[in-house]
Amino acid sequence: MDLIILVPALVVGVVLGFVISKILEKKKGAGKITEAEKTAKSMLKEARIEAESLKKDKILQAKEKFIELKAEHEKVILSRDKKMAEAEKRTRDKESQVTSELSKNKKLNQSLESKLKDNNLLKEKLTAKEEKLANVLDKKVKELETISNLSADEAKEQLVESLKDKAKTDAMSFIQDTIEEAKLIAQQEAKKVVINTIQRIGTEEAVENCVSVFNIENDDVKGRIIGREGRNIRAIEAATGVEIIVDDTPEAIILSCFDSVRREVARLSLHKLVTDGRIHPARIEEVVRKTRKQIDEEIAEVGKRTVIDLGIHGLHPELIKTVGRMKYRSSYGQNLLQHSREVAKLCGVMASELGLNPKLAKRAGLLHDIGKVPETETEIPHAILGMQWAEKYGEKAEVCNAIGAHHDEIEMTSLLSPIIQVCDAISGARPGARRQVLDSYIQRLKDLEAIAFGFQGVKKAYAIQAGRELRVIVESEKVSDEKAAALSFEISQKIQTDMTYPGQVKITVIRETRAVNIAK
Numbered sequence: 001m002d003l004i005i006l007v008p009a010l011v012v013g014v015v016l017g018f019v020i021s022k023i024l025e026k027k028k029g030a031g032k033i034t035e036a037e038k039t040a041k042s043m044l045k046e047a048r049i050e051a052e053s054l055k056k057d058k059i060l061q062a063k064e065k066f067i068e069l070k071a072e073h074e075k076v077i078l079s080r081d082k083k084m085a086e087a088e089k090r091t092r093d094k095e096s097q098v099t100s101e102l103s104k105n106k107k108l109n110q111s112l113e114s115k116l117k118d119n120n121l122l123k124e125k126l127t128a129k130e131e132k133l134a135n136v137l138d139k140k141v142k143e144l145e146t147i148s149n150l151s152a153d154e155a156k157e158q159l160v161e162s163l164k165d166k167a168k169t170d171a172m173s174f175i176q177d178t179i180e181e182a183k184l185i186a187q188q189e190a191k192k193v194v195i196n197t198i199q200r201i202g203t204e205e206a207v208e209n210c211v212s213v214f215n216i217e218n219d220d221v222k223g224r225i226i227g228r229e230g231r232n233i234r235a236i237e238a239a240t241g242v243e244i245i246v247d248d249t250p251e252a253i254i255l256s257c258f259d260s261v262r263r264e265v266a267r268l269s270l271h272k273l274v275t276d277g278r279i280h281p282a283r284i285e286e287v288v289r290k291t292r293k294q295i296d297e298e299i300a301e302v303g304k305r306t307v308i309d310l311g312i313h314g315l316h317p318e319l320i321k322t323v324g325r326m327k328y329r330s331s332y333g334q335n336l337l338q339h340s341r342e343v344a345k346l347c348g349v350m351a352s353e354l355g356l357n358p359k360l361a362k363r364a365g366l367l368h369d370i371g372k373v374p375e376t377e378t379e380i381p382h383a384i385l386g387m388q389w390a391e392k393y394g395e396k397a398e399v400c401n402a403i404g405a406h407h408d409e410i411e412m413t414s415l416l417s418p419i420i421q422v423c424d425a426i427s428g429a430r431p432g433a434r435r436q437v438l439d440s441y442i443q444r445l446k447d448l449e450a451i452a453f454g455f456q457g458v459k460k461a462y463a464i465q466a467g468r469e470l471r472v473i474v475e476s477e478k479v480s481d482e483k484a485a486a487l488s489f490e491i492s493q494k495i496q497t498d499m500t501y502p503g504q505v506k507i508t509v510i511r512e513t514r515a516v517n518i519a520k
Helices: 002-148 152-199 220-226 228-240 260-276 281-310 317-328 336-354 358-367 382-392 397-405 416-429 436-453 481-498
Strands: 211-215 243-245 252-256 458-464 469-474 506-511
Touching: 211 260, 220 228, 220 260, 228 243, 228 260, 228 281, 228 458, 228 469, 252 260, 260 281, 260 317, 281 317, 281 336, 281 358, 317 336, 317 358, 317 382, 336 358, 336 416, 358 397, 358 416, 382 397, 397 416, 436 458, 436 469, 436 481, 469 481, 481 506
Parallel strands: 469 506
Antiparallel strands: 211 252, 243 252, 458 469
């Protein structure tokens, strides 16, 4: 019974608990809904307030933008109105100007028409007077012919002949006076041009220099340059043709040779050998060969720089190389390149003063002594040889004539020729420019070498020790040991016969045999 009563009671309790929980949940949900509705209403209110503020801001911004655009539009309209007003004013001014010009032209036309009428009347009167004068003249001529028994043509001829004789006499007198005056003025102007030109050049003096000094860091290098039993120094002298003097001078070696190219080759070769540290005969020959090639490249570069410095264009490459070789040539102790540059500048100045082409004058001045550059002696004068070279390489006729005529070997045919001659004299004849003693000394050494080359089998010949020794290197295939001794005697006899020289000349003939093979 208790169980039966307990079960329904439990069921009723459960149901009541469920109902009560549902009621509580419903009340709680209703509270949340109410709270959410309040929140939504507050949010909606805030949104409306924010929207109103945004609306007001946008309206204010729109009004400000409108006012700004309106102001800009009004400025544009004002500027356009101003421009239109200015244009209208200019138009009115032009109209008034045109109106005034038209009125002036109308007045001028009226005055011109009145003047034309007056001129026509005067013309008619003059025509009538001319006819009257012609009739009177004819009458007078007939009366004169009757009185003089001469016709008008005959009288005219007599008068013309007398006037011709008088005119000739007056003309000759005037021409003579003019020529004398022109000569005087020309001499004065020529002196002025020459003096001004001379004053505008530097006065360098020639230096008699046949030695170069090779500086070394310490005296230990001297022993390495001399080599064992002097083989290194002999190899250098044989390869370069330069006498190397190793004395007690501290940290210096003297290179002696009349040929500046040989001295430069020897100096650069020694510098490379000392820097590299490997000094032996085979290395010496290799370095000397490379240095000669370097000197050839330097000669071309010197020629290019000289031509660019003087502003000369279109010169043939061979002539540019010839100009570069002038650096290692001298004329009576004066460096040939410096002399030619100086003459070119002088010619440019003088041509400008005389109203001629300065570029063409510079060109002729630079090339005037190219005939002195060849190493081989020739019987052709250097001016003629230089002219032939210039013609060969396409130089203009004025330049070629100036080169060939600057020592009067040929006739001058252009105005450039006397300018080149004068400038050459200015550069060479001033005090201290040249030393003839050095030139004669160098010529004697060249003649010594030339005598040696005149014998068969001679490969190289070097005059050393100021011309007191002639070192001759022969080809071993063509000259035997016995023939080498005979060759030395023959050369000495030839020198005694053909040359005049102080002291003695030692002739040393060197014959060397080499066998070269390559291991592959």
